[in-house]
Amino acid sequence: MHSPHEDTERCVRTVQSKDARFDGWFFTAVLTTGIYCRPSCPVVPPKPKNMRFYPSAAAAQQAGFRACKRCRPDASPGSPMWNERADLVARTMRLIADGVVDRDGVSGLARRLGYSVRQIQRQVQAELGAGPLALARAQRAQTARVLIETTAVPLGEVAFAAGFASVRTFNETVREIFHRTPTELRLRANRGQRSSGGGWLNLRLPFRAPLCPDNLFGHLIATAVPGVEEWRDGAYRRTLRLPHGHGVVELRPMPEHVDCRLRLSDLRDLATAISRCRWLLDLDADPVAVDDQLADDPLLAPLVRKHPGRRVPRTVDPAEFAVRAVLGQQVSTAAARTLAARLVLAHGEPVEDPDGGLTHLFPDAGTLATLDPEALAMPRTRRTTLTTLIGALAGGELELGVGSDWVRAREQLTGLPGLGPWTIETIAMRSLGDPDAFIPTDLGVKRAAEGLGLPGNAALVKHARAWQPWRAYAVQYLWATGDHPINSIPH
Known part of the structure; x- marks a missing residue:
């Protein structure tokens, strides 16, 4: 696979047109000034003979170039x-x-x-x-x-x-x-610039336009676990379990960025917290590439044109989401939230949130491994599924982090009792971040397919091959056809 920086002619055209879509894809170093920039830098583009292209900010830095003070290339969205x-x-x-x-x-x-x-x-x-x-x-x-x-x-x-x-x-x-x-x-x-105050860090998380916040924030809000997540004053808020401590984050969608306020118990966790928030909101996606391909399908095209830039809502904690996915099997969204809230109250670590209503961290797998299965208010078979999953996560046999091998993780999930295709693909979509995860058996997907005139069952899987490798995004567009709280932000 060729990296974008290897196509010099295309890079030059991108810099001359100041195309922000390619910020983070590559970096332009200028021989005459000794600086490196993002493609959309607002200054007058240098002569092509003075441009050099690098695949990462680190490569430009190693070659002796320093970051441009105007366009701040080190703060670009990450490469998709x-x-x-x-x-x-x-x-x-x-x-x-x-x-x-x-x-x-x-x-x-x-x-x-x-x-x-x-x-x-x-x-x-x-x-x-x-x-x-x-x-x-x-x-x-x-x-x-x-x-x-x-900060000060x-x-x-x-x-x-x-x-x-x-x-x-x-x-x-x-x-x-x-x-x-x-x-x-x-x-x-x-x-x-304004400085952060009251223990909060005020940041802006950049993204590639367009971004449709409705399903992204709507999904997180509609499925929020009380005590761990909430929607307050126009912001999605949640607690974060981090390597050196914990944190609280507020994320608020704005037209050109996402406002991010972080309160951390240990500042060493800042880079990790930012990375996890970007991952949660899928901010490093290339929405134009996704939408262009999905719009090639005449049945999806009207949905893409109506609200372009849909992202896949993910998670800040892959193990937490896997547990919640099993809690949500065969029950309503409200019932799943209630089950998760009980786990949080009984086993979560308390945190302070003087600015809101957050009370706990979601319990980690090690803590959940000690719970009494009989205390879980769910059918015995699903109880077994949950405790087996927790045991695999706590014992390290199952790895669902950002560095996971997607194929191996699916194989491991398939080997656990009670995890069918719907749960496995939902975990692949939200925990693993696989952009091609697909859930054709999902009720919302089936209803949307029927309403759009798409085929059902095996024929839908065959039809969806044309959407690869973006089937997880196609699911977001299909879900958006239904009248469900996950599709809108409360006002």
Whole structure:
């Protein structure tokens, strides 16, 4: 598979047209100025002979270029390739974004993926022009910039919160990448931006337009577990279980970005929290590519034209969602929320939320593994399904994280009792993030197919081959034809 930066002619045209759709796909370095930019940088495009193209910000940084102060290329949406693919490089990139290299080093990353350090470094270097350490360093620099510019946290604390081993390395890296010292960055930011207050970090999460927030936020709100999630004052709020502590996040859809407010018990979790929120809202998707293909189907085209840019709502905790998917088998949305809320009250870890009504973290698999199955108010067969799933998650036999192998995860889920195609594909869609997950047996999908004149059952699966690899997005468009709370944001 060729990376976009390898097509020089196309890259030049993209930069000259300032096409924001390709922000994050590649980066443009300018030989005469020594800076690198995103394709949509507002400055006058350089002459083509002075442009060089890199597949990652880290590669541009390694080549000696510093980030543009106008377009802030380090804050681009992530490449959609890491969401569309399930190969080693894509899984590696998702884990780096989740902070695995900062926490466990490249050797820990290799263990998670089941490959040698050398194999991972070779493949990542070949495709991204930089190894895992350089990519993690670029992410640390961006995290540092966010903390420098949006908080009053002392710079010495920022260094360690962003993942740097020393204040000296922090200072050198920031100066090298942004061509300003941390102090200069903060002074400049304080002139033009608001600073976070009250323990909250105020951020903007960029995305590729268009984005249709209705089904994205509507789904999260309609299925929200009381105590863990809520809709308050125009924002979806939830608690977060993070590697070094916990957090509360508020996500509010805006026309050109998603407003994100984070309160963290440990600032070292900032990069991971941002990554998980972006994953939850599918913000690194390429909606134009998805919609163009789905609109080729004349029966789907009117739905795509009406509300383009639908995303697949995912999860901040893949194991949590898998448990909730089993709780939701053969019951209504309301009943599933009630069952989950009981688990949370009985086994969740309490948290404080002075600004809202959140009370607990969703219990992790280790905690749930200790519960008494008889206390679960559900049929015995589904109880067995749930306890077996929890046991597999707690014991490490089942891996559903962002770095999971989608094929292997499906095989493992298939081997558990009581997990049929609907549950497995729902977990594949929401926990694993497979853009091609498909649930033709879902009642909402079947009703939508019938209403649109699409065939049913096996014929629908055959018809849907033309939607690959975007069948999970087709499901969002099909669900949107029904009159259900998941399709709209409360006002």
